[in-house]
Amino acid sequence: MPVKLRITLLFCLISFVILAMVCATVYYFSYTQRSHNIRTRLTNRAITLARLLGQSQVFDQQILRKIDSSTSLTLKDKTFQAYDYLNNQIYSYSDAPADTLTIDTSILDDARVKGTIFFNTANKEAVAYHYANPNTRIVVITAAYDAEGKAQLRVLRNILWFSFLTGILIACVGGYFFSDRLLQPVKKIADDINEISAHNLARRISTGTAKDEWFYLAETLNRLMNRLQDSFETQRRFVSNASHELSTPLTAISSQLEVSLQKSREAQQYRVVMESVYQDVRQLSKLTQTLLEFAQASGDPGGINLEPVRMDEILMSLPAELKKSNPEYLVNLSFDDMPAEEQKLIVFGNAELLFTAVKNIVTNACKYSDDHKATVKLKAEAENITISITDKGKGIPEAELKYIFQPFYRVNSTAHKSGFGLGLSLANRIVKLHKGNIAVSSVMEEGSEFVITVPTAKF
Incomplete structure (x- = not known):
C-alpha cells in the first residue's frame, strides 16, 4: 500500500x-x-x-x-x-x-x-x-x-450524523491532499537522488530554507554524497596511480627483453639485462605486496583478526627490522613513562597491521633524515596509547601536509628518493581501522613529528 x-x-x-x-x-x-x-x-x-x-x-x-x-x-x-x-x-x-x-x-x-x-x-x-x-x-x-x-x-441526532459524515468526508479529502503535500519533499529528494550517478556525483539535493526534518534528511544525504564523492575520487586516483606504477616496471621489463631478443648477444650482456629485469621484478613484487596490504587495511575491521596486543612489544621489533632493510637506519626507543599496570599497554587490534603502520612511518623518518635516525617514544595515558616518531630531516612544507596521507602522493622535495607514496596512506588506513588517528607537525630544515594515538583495550 x-x-x-x-x-x-x-x-x-x-x-x-x-x-x-x-x-x-x-x-x-x-x-x-x-x-x-x-x-x-x-x-x-x-x-x-x-x-x-x-x-x-x-x-x-x-x-x-x-x-x-x-x-x-x-x-x-x-x-x-x-x-x-x-x-x-x-x-x-x-x-x-x-x-x-x-x-x-x-x-x-x-x-x-x-x-x-x-x-x-x-x-x-x-x-x-x-x-x-x-x-x-x-x-x-x-x-x-x-x-x-x-x-x-431527533433533530440533534440528525445534525450530529450529518456533521459526523461530513467531517469524515472532509477528513479523507483533506488527509489525501495533506499526505500528498507532506510527501512532496520526499519525492523531490528521491528525484534528485535518481539524477545522481557515478558520473554526476557533484550534484546535491536541494535542502530548502525550512529547518525541519526534510532539511535534516537532505543534509544527511548530502553529507553521504560528499563522502561517496571523496571515496570515488580517492579510488579513481588510486586506480590511476596504481596502474601507472605497475605499468612502469612492466614496460621496462618488456623493453629490455625486446631489445635483448632482437639479436644474439654474449652471455655477459644477457646477464646484465637479466639483472636489470630482476631489479624491476623485485620492484614490481614489492609494489604488489604494498598494494595488497593497502587493500587489506582499506577493508572492514570485522574481516580482520583482532586480539589484545602489547604496543611496547611491537615497537621493540622495529630496530632489528629496519636494520634488515638498511644497515644505516637507526631507531631510538624511549619508554620513559611506562605504567605499572600491564593493561594500559594493551590495545585491541592486529599486531601485523599495527607493526606495518609504525614501521612505514619510522622508515620514512630514517629515509628522509640526513643522519638516518628516528626517535620513537611510547606513552600510556588513561584511555589511549600515544606513539610519537620524530626525525631531523628536511621537513614537510605546510601546504603539503594535508596531502601526505593520500595514496601515491609524494612531497616534491623527496621525489628523487625511491618509493611509491603508499607508506603514510597505508599507515593512516591501519590506524583508522583501530579507531585511532595520526597527527603530524613539521618545521622546515628541522624535522617532522608523527603522533599515533590508539585507544587502549577495554577489559
Missing part, C-alpha cells in the same frame, strides 16, 4: 475516532439532560398535585381536573393518578379519557420506601411520588410523553 494512502487512512481513522467521541458525548449529555428535565417537571407536578389532594377540603377533584387540563407542561398525553395507603385509586386525570395507567403495587410500595422513583410505562416516562402529612398519606403517579424533548433529540 502506498505511503500516501496509508497516511490518508490513518488520518481518516483518527478523525473518525475523534468525531465519533465528540458526537457520542454531545448526544449522551443531551439525552441525560432531557431525561433529567422531564423527570424534574414530572416530579414538580406530582408534588403540586399531592399537596392539592392533601387539601381536599379546599380543592375537590373536579377543580383539580380543571387545573390539570388547563396546566401547560408542554407534555403530550399526560396522565395523573393518586393512590391511598391501601393502594386504592383516589384520583385520576388524563388528556385522553380512555388513557389510564395500570400501576403495579410494587411500584407503589417502592415509592413509599424511597420517596420518589422513576419508571417507564406504556411509552411514557413516569414518576411515583410518596406524599405524607398528619392527615394524608398518598402516592401520586405523573406520566407523560416528552414529545418536544424527543423531537429535539
Whole structure:
C-alpha cells in the first residue's frame, strides 16, 4: 500500500475516532439532560398535585381536573393518578379519557420506601411520588410523553450524523491532499537522488530554507554524497596511480627483453639485462605486496583478526627490522613513562597491521633524515596509547601536509628518493581501522613529528 494512502487512512481513522467521541458525548449529555428535565417537571407536578389532594377540603377533584387540563407542561398525553395507603385509586386525570395507567403495587410500595422513583410505562416516562402529612398519606403517579424533548433529540441526532459524515468526508479529502503535500519533499529528494550517478556525483539535493526534518534528511544525504564523492575520487586516483606504477616496471621489463631478443648477444650482456629485469621484478613484487596490504587495511575491521596486543612489544621489533632493510637506519626507543599496570599497554587490534603502520612511518623518518635516525617514544595515558616518531630531516612544507596521507602522493622535495607514496596512506588506513588517528607537525630544515594515538583495550 502506498505511503500516501496509508497516511490518508490513518488520518481518516483518527478523525473518525475523534468525531465519533465528540458526537457520542454531545448526544449522551443531551439525552441525560432531557431525561433529567422531564423527570424534574414530572416530579414538580406530582408534588403540586399531592399537596392539592392533601387539601381536599379546599380543592375537590373536579377543580383539580380543571387545573390539570388547563396546566401547560408542554407534555403530550399526560396522565395523573393518586393512590391511598391501601393502594386504592383516589384520583385520576388524563388528556385522553380512555388513557389510564395500570400501576403495579410494587411500584407503589417502592415509592413509599424511597420517596420518589422513576419508571417507564406504556411509552411514557413516569414518576411515583410518596406524599405524607398528619392527615394524608398518598402516592401520586405523573406520566407523560416528552414529545418536544424527543423531537429535539431527533433533530440533534440528525445534525450530529450529518456533521459526523461530513467531517469524515472532509477528513479523507483533506488527509489525501495533506499526505500528498507532506510527501512532496520526499519525492523531490528521491528525484534528485535518481539524477545522481557515478558520473554526476557533484550534484546535491536541494535542502530548502525550512529547518525541519526534510532539511535534516537532505543534509544527511548530502553529507553521504560528499563522502561517496571523496571515496570515488580517492579510488579513481588510486586506480590511476596504481596502474601507472605497475605499468612502469612492466614496460621496462618488456623493453629490455625486446631489445635483448632482437639479436644474439654474449652471455655477459644477457646477464646484465637479466639483472636489470630482476631489479624491476623485485620492484614490481614489492609494489604488489604494498598494494595488497593497502587493500587489506582499506577493508572492514570485522574481516580482520583482532586480539589484545602489547604496543611496547611491537615497537621493540622495529630496530632489528629496519636494520634488515638498511644497515644505516637507526631507531631510538624511549619508554620513559611506562605504567605499572600491564593493561594500559594493551590495545585491541592486529599486531601485523599495527607493526606495518609504525614501521612505514619510522622508515620514512630514517629515509628522509640526513643522519638516518628516528626517535620513537611510547606513552600510556588513561584511555589511549600515544606513539610519537620524530626525525631531523628536511621537513614537510605546510601546504603539503594535508596531502601526505593520500595514496601515491609524494612531497616534491623527496621525489628523487625511491618509493611509491603508499607508506603514510597505508599507515593512516591501519590506524583508522583501530579507531585511532595520526597527527603530524613539521618545521622546515628541522624535522617532522608523527603522533599515533590508539585507544587502549577495554577489559
